[in-house]
Structures are given as C-alpha cells and as structure tokens.
C-alpha cells in the first residue's frame with residue numbers, strides 16, 4: 001500500500017490551495033481528483049457562469065489573477081487560472097482517481113480505497129466540494145408532472161429550451177442567472193421562489209458589493225445587520241418595496257442574488273415570478289388564483305448537499321449537512337482530519353478557501369513537529 005504524510009481529496013480551488021500551502025511547508029502529499037482534469041466541477045457548470053466575487057477576493061494563496069482578467073472572471077478564465085496555478089506550483093495532482101471508501105487502521109492512519117488502489121496517510125484533507133451532490137428537495141406532487149425535470153448542474157446553455165415553457169425553482173444565484181439567460185433568448189420563463197430572496201447589486205458606486213461586505217465584516221454582526229436594514233429602507237423609499245419579498249434570513253447568512261439584471265427582468269415581466277404553486281399537473285402547474293401554466297421543463301436550482309457516506313468512521317454532521325468542525329477546519333473527533341471549502345458566507349466561498357487552506361497547512365505542520 002502506498003503511504004503519504006497527507007492526502008488531499010479533490011482538485012477544485014479548495015484542494016489546490018491546500019496543496020500549494022502543504023508544498024510551501026515541504027509536507028509530502030498527493031491530491032486525488034476523480035475527474036480526468038483538475039477543476040472538474042467548474043468544467044461541468046453552465047457555460048455563461050461568471051464569478052460573482054471580484055478577482056481580488058477570489059484568488060488562491062500565492063497567485064493573483066492576471067491584470068487583463070475581468071473583475072468578475074468568466075468560468076473559462078477561472079479554469080485557466082486554476083490550471084496555471086497547478087502548473088506554476090507543480091501541484092502533485094493524480095487525476096482520474098476516485099476515493100470510494102475511507103476508514104482508519106489500528107495505528108489511527110487513514111486508509112483510502114480508490115479506483116487506482118489503496119493508500120494510507122497520517123493526515124487527510126477533504127476538499128470534495130458540493131457540486132458532486134446535487135440536491136433536489138422533496139416536492140409534494142412533482143411526480144405528477146410528466147415533462148422534463150433537471151437539476152441546474154445539468155443545465156449548460158439555453159438552446160435546448162428554445163420554444164419551450166420553462167420553470168426554474170430556487171432563490172440562489174444559479175436560479176437567477178439561468179432564468180435570466182433563458183428569458184434573454186425569448187424562452188417563456190417562470191421563476192418559482194417560495195420564501196423570498198435577498199438581491200444585491202454587483203457594485204455600489206463602482207465598488208463590488210462583495211468588497212464592501214468584506215470591509216464591513218470587521219464590524220460586529222449586529223452593526224452589519226443594522227446597516228443592511230438602513231440601506232433597505234432607503235432602497236424601498238426610492239424604488240418601492242422589492243417585487244420578490246426579502247426572506248427571513250439575512251444576506252450575511254446566505255449569499256444574496258448578485259446583480260440587478262435578474263430583478264429588472266422580473267420587473268419588466270420577461271421573467272414571470274411566482275411564490276406559490278398549488279399543484280403540479282401532468283403538463284404544467286397551477287399557481288395561486290387557479291392560474292394554470294403549461295410547462296415543458298422544470299429546472300431545479302435547489303443547490304447541493306454534502307454527502308460524507310464515503311467515510312466508514314463516525315463523522316458528526318451539523319444541521320446544514322457539513323461535518324461538525326472546530327477552528328473552522330478541524331474535525332471534531334478526528335484530530336488528523338481537515339475540511340477545506342466548507343465555510344461559506346456572504347463574501348463567497350473562495351475567500352474562505354484562501355484562509356482555510358492556510359489554517360490547515362499551519363496545523364498539519366505543527367502536528368508534524370510534535
């Protein structure tokens with residue numbers, strides 16, 4: 001069996017950033033990636049996807065984006081950046097290697113079963129992301145609908161939907177962006193958002209809203225919430241209350257829909273917004289007021305939920321389905337198990353990955369010294 005000091009699972013932004021830091025500390029490690037290339041998740045996302053976080057807060061440790069990269073890098077540029085990152089730091093990625101089972105031996109080392117054989121390691125870093133686990137909630141009556149039902153991960157671009165009536169379900173950025181893109185192609189598009197959504201502009205006075213969020217994050221949460229409430233009062237005074245009501249959670253707890261293109265299209269009626277479905281029928285849905293809408297397809301932009309079933313050891317899970325952690329990245333019960341890419345907030349995932357990869361590298365280095 002091959003042995004490594006540390007194994008990182010996943011060569012997305014999280015695994016690559018961690019590998020770079022482990023390399024800085026001269027820690028013997030390898031990165032396993034199930035896809036044929038790095039950044040497998042990003043390759044599978046829809047073609048028009050653009051980072052909604054600015055490039056200055058989306059870079060991984062040790063390498064900025066090129067000067068000519070767009071402030072909000074499109075998917076292709078982001079994948080190019082990750083490829084260059086892997087190349088520049090000679091990251092030891094082993095592609096087409098899927099980890100299917102993880103357990104501990106009697107020395108407390110991790111044993112990994114992969115399609116390329118068995119490996120053991122002293123420290124394990126899980127960077128498998130969420131995209132492998134599309135989440136479709138149980139929706140009562142949906143089985144009555146005989147049209148096509150997709151998850152947003154299956155959506156690539158609008159052409160297969162030309163001439164069709166489509167309903168997108170979900171209150172996140174993917175749902176907003178996909179419905180906007182469909183509507184721009186003249187496709188009859190409805191968005192169903194049950195519990196409201198926070199919508200924020202991409203910039204305020206030319207400054208990306210994420211950068212403002214980053215600056216604000218030095219203040220206590222109560223103060224940040226006060227500022228958000230105050231700005232909402234001004235926004236409502238100037239433009240009237242939002243068409244899509246604000247939800248019970250704040251934009252600090254869950255990233256808002258970024259960019260006003262979506263809300264403008266809702267306002268103009270290019271995207272029809274519905275908040276209540278009464279029933280799903282064979283060829284459509286019935287909305288509040290007994291309004292029937294014929295549909296050909298439903299796209300579930302309902303997010304992802306981590307699945308830790310590959311572990312044969314007991315891993316405690318929190319209410320959001322993530323592993324319970326201390327110090328952001330350390331498993332609660334296994335001191336040689338770390339998670340990167342599981343901290344999300346209004347500033348995005350990548351800025352947290354930047355921080356967490358460094359925490360993990362430093363922690364493993366300190367444990368190696370003991």
Ligand SMILES: Cc1cc2nc3c(=O)[nH]c(=O)nc-3n(C[C@H](O)[C@H](O)[C@H](O)COP(=O)(O)OP(=O)(O)OC[C@H]3O[C@@H](n4cnc5c(N)ncnc54)[C@H](O)[C@@H]3O)c2cc1C
Pocket residue numbers: 009010011012013014015032033034035038039040041042045049050051052053058097098099100127128129130131132174310340341342347348349350351
């Ligand atoms: C559509 C979308 C847009 C997003 N946009 C932004 C944004 O603009 N800004 C931002 O900050 N954040 C964004 N995020 C959130 C987050 O930053 C990204 O999801 C980011 O890719 C997370 O990096 P990761 O490495 O944790 O996960 P991933 O990028 O998903 O990488 C995980 C890797 O692990 C591999 N893997 C999984 N299971 C196994 C296994 N068993 N064995 C081996 N390999 C495995 C996968 O193939 C994949 O390559 C977005 C998320 C989504 C879904």
